Amino acid sequence: MKTLSLAAALAICGIASAQDSLEARRDSKLASEFLKKAPWMTDYDKAREESKKSNKPILAYFSRSFAP
Amino acid sequence: MxxxxxxxxxxxxxxxxxxxxxxxxxxxxxxxxxxxxxxxxxxxxxxxxxxxxxxxxxxxxxxxxxxxxxxxxxxxxxxxxxxxxxxxxxSLKLDEAKKKVTALGKLTPEKQAALDPLIANLEVALIEKEQAVALGKKFFDLKKAGKIPSDDGTRSRFWDAILDYAEDQKDAALYEEALKGSREAMEKAQPDLAEFMDRLFEGKERTLKKLKAGGK
Known part of the structure; x- marks a missing residue:
């Protein structure tokens, strides 16, 4: 039972650590230089809201942070 | 923007x-x-x-x-x-597309000819989905009777079909069981794809998460 609990705890830590890594990669991506060179929005809800207010379509560029 | x-x-x-x-x-x-x-x-x-x-x-x-x-x-x-x-x-489902076609009224033969094959894409996709779900139901019935195939390739197709049925029924537990079975069978049937397994099953893992969250 102790072994099982330890294994479960290690598994949970592994998952938590993987998520932390994904979050760190996301934060690193969002701090990219290219995002500072133009007024890029990264919030989809806000982009749609702004598009509606300004009557301009959205130019959406898709990228990823979970892998290189 | x-x-x-x-x-x-x-x-x-x-x-x-x-x-x-x-x-x-x-x-x-x-x-x-x-x-x-x-x-x-x-x-x-x-x-x-x-x-x-x-x-x-x-x-x-x-x-x-x-x-x-x-x-x-x-x-x-x-x-x-x-x-x-x-x-x-x-971007459209078949029923939405049909409503829009009706709203257009009578079309010239040229316009109708351009539209028909695009609608046919949706009709075929719907029939394929219905048949996939029906096949999955049949294999699910076999599973309930304790009949699981021994051949790795057959078992892989067996569980894949049940995945379609489980998704249609929004049955997260069955989907999870079928996903596990599908992966295990594929790993045995196609060991050369071992390094790609996570990638191959990525979409299905996302579907499982949605089902567990109660989403469609």
């Missing part, structure tokens, strides 16, 4: 599947969207990654947006063009 979407694979991240929702198959991918998120144009590997290429995509998106507006204001020619674009993007 510049928007950068980042797929993160973080549990619970909002709109993490926006890329596939807009028809993207990989990165980089660019799309022109209307204010409500409706797809107006897309630029993937089928187009050149050049300034001219992107300019053309953006201009197409702006032109289509204008047609959408006109179409919604009873301009039938514009409504037709908008419908053709939506069908080519795969």
């Amino acid at each position: 510049l928007f950068c979407h980042v797929t993160t694979h973080i549990d619970g991240a909002p709109y993490d599947e926006l890329l596939t929702e807009k028809g993207g198959g990989g990165w980089p991918f660019v799309a022109v969207l209307d204010a409500d998120g409706t797809l107006l144009a897309r630029h993937g590997y089928d187009r050149p990654f050049t300034v001219a290429g992107y300019t053309q995509t953006i201009e197409e998106g702006i032109e289509l947006r204008a047609k959408r507006r006109k179409g919604e204001n009873y301009d039938k020619a514009a409504a037709y063009d908008w419908l053709l674009a939506q069908l080519s993007f795969g």
